[in-house]
Structure formats: C-alpha cells, structure tokens
Amino acid sequence: MNSSTPYRVTSIDVLRGLVMVIMALDHTRDFFHRTAVTADPLNPATTTTLLFFTRWITHFCAPTFVFLSGVSAFLAAQRRTKQEAALFLIKRGLWLVVVEITLITLGxxxxxxxxxxILQVIxxxxxxxxxxxxxxxxxxxxxxxxxxxxxxGHNVVDYMKFPAEGPASVVWLALLTARGAVVPLNATHLVGVFYVVLPWTGIMLPGYCMGRWFTRDFPAEKRKRRLxxxxxxxxxxxxVLRWINWYGDPVPRKIYPDLWSNVLSFLDASKYPPSLQFAGMTLGPALLALAAFERIQQKWSKVLSVYGRVPFFYYVLHFYLLHTVLVIAFFAAGYHPAQIAQVPFWFRPADFGYALPGVYLVWVGVVAALYRPCLWFDRYRGTHRQWWLSYL
Known part of the structure; x- marks a missing residue:
C-alpha cells in the first residue's frame, strides 16, 4: 500500500469539470427546449446544425466521466490494501445504484x-x-x-438473438441490449433502462487499467505521449469502423443524398447502448484533452477543476436546481396545477419550452449558480474526514 498523502492529477479534475459543465447543457435542453420531448435532435432529416451539435457535444460527457471514474478508482486504491479497495468499490457501487433509483430519479x-x-449513468x-x-x-x-x-467485443451481441419476453429478457436488456427500453413494473409504475451495464463497464475497466499512467511516480511526458x-x-x-459501416454500432450508418446530412449521420454513433464506434469517437478526443491539460494552470481551468473535484455533488445538485427553475417557468408560462403530472418529468408539458438561445441562457445561469456551492463543498471535504465523504 502506497503513501496516504493526498495526490490529485490536475488534468483529470479539469477534464471532469469540463464534461460536467457540458453535461448540464443536455439536461437543460431536456427540460427547457421546445422540441426536446417531441423530436430527435440527431436526426439529420429534421434537425438544425445548432441543435444537432448542442446534443452531440454532450455525447462526450458520460463516457469521459465513466472512464475517469475508473482512473480515480485506481488512484484511490493506492491508499488501501487490495482487499480494502475492492470491498469499498463494491459497497460504493451498490450505494450509487440506490441513489440513482431514489435521489436522482426524484430530482x-x-x-x-x-x-x-430512470436508470442512467449513475x-x-x-x-x-x-x-x-x-x-x-x-x-x-x-x-x-x-x-x-x-x-x-460487446457489439458482437448485435448479431445475436435474445429472449423477447420474461425475466430473462429484462436481464439482457439491463446488461447489454436496451436502447432506451421502458419496462413496466405494474399498472402505474415504469422503469426506463437508458444505460445498460456491461458496455459502460467496458469503458470503466480500461480507465482503471490506465490509472497506472496517473500515479505519482509515472513520468508526465511519458503519460502525455501514451495519451x-x-x-x-x-x-x-x-x-475506419464508421466508414466500413459493418461492425461496432447496433444501427448501421444511414446514407443521405446531400453531403452535410451524411456528415451528421457519420457522427451519429449509438450511445444507447454505447457502441465501440461511439467510444472511439468520444474517448479518443477525451484522451487528447487529458494530454493537453497536463499541468495546465489557467484561470478557466481552475474554475473547471472546482466542478471536477466534486462531480457527484454537482451532478445531484444540478438536477434539483434545474427542475426548480422548471417549476418556476411552468407557472410563469400560465400552466395550471392539473398539468403538473407528466411522463417522464413533472412540470414539463410537451408543448412547453424555449428556443435554443433561451436554453443556453438557463444553462449558463445554473452552472454559474452551482460554482459557490461546489467550492464550499470542495473546501469542506478537504478539511473534514467523516467516513461518508468518501461515498460522495
């Protein structure tokens, strides 16, 4: 077991902070864009360029966050014995599952x-x-x-058949195959399986293995070259895989009659579940960003690192803040209490919403409002040693 002296890698905090900020744009769009629940922003036939890239840029968030979770797990393990680190990961993982179902679903x-x-990234x-x-x-x-x-190899399942009904079908949906599946629990309760487990595990595990590149004694220049x-x-x-259009994505790339639609189609790799093509498209630039952020010391990077040091705190809080703003906007727009109960989001009627400039305005305001709370919690966690802080 290595020294327990606190050790942080600046590039990880900055990149994680950047993806947390960008992630909030997508959730702001879900709550506030006028077509978020009625149209696909990635459909080249119906979208606009700005809307497409407003959605597409947020694709980088989840895989980068999951990958960096693996890196952070490896670095945290250096302060524990192998058995202690493994047991902590198991306990924290089960705790996160409970938090997703309860606290985050409510937010x-x-x-x-x-x-x-709603079962998502957590x-x-x-x-x-x-x-x-x-x-x-x-x-x-x-x-x-x-x-x-x-x-x-997980895209091999694209060529396999799985049970279509019964408990086994639900297990396979949750583990490998769901593309935004909705599973009924009973007549009044549904579960949305939007993030299947094993393809995301396939992103976290390499992150854990690459954690060796980020240890205290690993040469920074060597790490940068490898990244x-x-x-x-x-x-x-x-x-290459996208061009060949044969393996690495459950939905073959569509061909359109015009060049720009084909460019958009080329970039529209599957996130649900995350395909090999999607992982290459997003994690490749993420690793280049990690190399670029090596030892960065700029004002903007210091701001981003605040969000990046407390990602779970920020993640939970931003849902509750966004939804609170949505409630205010709901009543300000003249909607009535009888219109509150909507699926999946309460206070979010299908005909509600703003144009993209309004979405961006709400996004900037929410991210800015979260800076001080994140800064406070980062300082609190740095000066306190309660056991529960390691789970946040």
Whole structure:
C-alpha cells in the first residue's frame, strides 16, 4: 500500500469539470427546449446544425466521466490494501445504484410517487464499480482482460438473438441490449433502462487499467505521449469502423443524398447502448484533452477543476436546481396545477419550452449558480474526514 498523502492529477479534475459543465447543457435542453420531448435532435432529416451539435457535444460527457471514474478508482486504491479497495468499490457501487433509483430519479422527475424510475449513468457506474471491485480483488490482469473484451467485443451481441419476453429478457436488456427500453413494473409504475451495464463497464475497466499512467511516480511526458497515441488510435478506429459501416454500432450508418446530412449521420454513433464506434469517437478526443491539460494552470481551468473535484455533488445538485427553475417557468408560462403530472418529468408539458438561445441562457445561469456551492463543498471535504465523504 502506497503513501496516504493526498495526490490529485490536475488534468483529470479539469477534464471532469469540463464534461460536467457540458453535461448540464443536455439536461437543460431536456427540460427547457421546445422540441426536446417531441423530436430527435440527431436526426439529420429534421434537425438544425445548432441543435444537432448542442446534443452531440454532450455525447462526450458520460463516457469521459465513466472512464475517469475508473482512473480515480485506481488512484484511490493506492491508499488501501487490495482487499480494502475492492470491498469499498463494491459497497460504493451498490450505494450509487440506490441513489440513482431514489435521489436522482426524484430530482429528474419531481414525482414523489416514483411512477417512472430512470436508470442512467449513475446506475451504470454503480454496477460497473461492483464488477470492478470483484475483478480487482482477483487481479489487475483480470480487469484488463475483461475490459478489453467488453470494450472491443460487446457489439458482437448485435448479431445475436435474445429472449423477447420474461425475466430473462429484462436481464439482457439491463446488461447489454436496451436502447432506451421502458419496462413496466405494474399498472402505474415504469422503469426506463437508458444505460445498460456491461458496455459502460467496458469503458470503466480500461480507465482503471490506465490509472497506472496517473500515479505519482509515472513520468508526465511519458503519460502525455501514451495519451496522445491512444487517443489518435481510438479516433482512427472510429473513422475506419464508421466508414466500413459493418461492425461496432447496433444501427448501421444511414446514407443521405446531400453531403452535410451524411456528415451528421457519420457522427451519429449509438450511445444507447454505447457502441465501440461511439467510444472511439468520444474517448479518443477525451484522451487528447487529458494530454493537453497536463499541468495546465489557467484561470478557466481552475474554475473547471472546482466542478471536477466534486462531480457527484454537482451532478445531484444540478438536477434539483434545474427542475426548480422548471417549476418556476411552468407557472410563469400560465400552466395550471392539473398539468403538473407528466411522463417522464413533472412540470414539463410537451408543448412547453424555449428556443435554443433561451436554453443556453438557463444553462449558463445554473452552472454559474452551482460554482459557490461546489467550492464550499470542495473546501469542506478537504478539511473534514467523516467516513461518508468518501461515498460522495
């Protein structure tokens, strides 16, 4: 077990902060854009360029966040024995699953009856941490082998048939195949399975293995070179697979009659579930950004690192703040209490919303409002040692 002296990698905090800020744009669009619940922003046939890239840029957030969760898990493990680190990952993973179902679902929906439970990135991270804990208890090599198999091989299931009904079908949906599936629990309660587990585990496990590059004694220039080479390799893999249009995405790329629509189609790799093409498209630039942010010391990077040091705190808080603003906008727009109960988000009628400039204005305001709370919590966590802080 290595020294317990606190050690942070600036580039990780800055990149994580950047993706947290961009992530809030997508959720702001979900709540406030006038066509968010009625149209696909990534459909080249119906979208606009600004709307497409408003949605597309947020694709980088979840895979980068999951990957960095793996890196952070490795670095945190250096302060514990192998067994202690593995057990902590398992416990924290199960705790995150509970938080997703309860606290985050409530923040998203504002529905106290939980008629629609939403399983998203925290759910996937939670189960991925459980799997990572079990594998790392065995060995680092086990994490590497399973990570490589899942990362490069999970799209093999695109050519397989799975049960269409019964409990087995639900298990496969949750583990591998769901593309935004909605599963009924009973006549009044639904579960939205938007993040399947194993493809996201295939992103976290390589992050854990690459955590070795971010340890205190690893040469910074060597890390930077490896990040650049790996990032370029992933981008090349994305371009080649996307061009061949045969493997690496559950939905083959569509061909359109005009050039710009084909460019947009080329970039529209599957996030639900995250395909190999999607992972190459997003993680390649993320690794290049990590290399670029090595030892960065700019004003803007210091601001981003505040969000990046307390990502879970920011993540939970931004849903509740966004939805509170939505409630205010709901009544200000003249809607009535009888229109509150909507699926999936209360206070979000299908005909409600603003144009994109209004969405961007709300996004900037919410992110700015969260800076001081995040700064306070970062300082609090740095000066207090309660056991529960390690779970946040």
């Amino acid at each position: 998203l929906t504002f529905n106290p009856f939980y008629n629609f439970i 759910w996937a991270i939670g189960w991925s941490m459980v799997i990572l804990g079990l594998l790392s208890w065995w060995s680092w090599n086990a994490v590497l082998v399973v990570g490589v198999l899942l990362f490069f 650049i080479v790996t990032g370029m390799a992933l981008i090349t893999l994305f371009v």
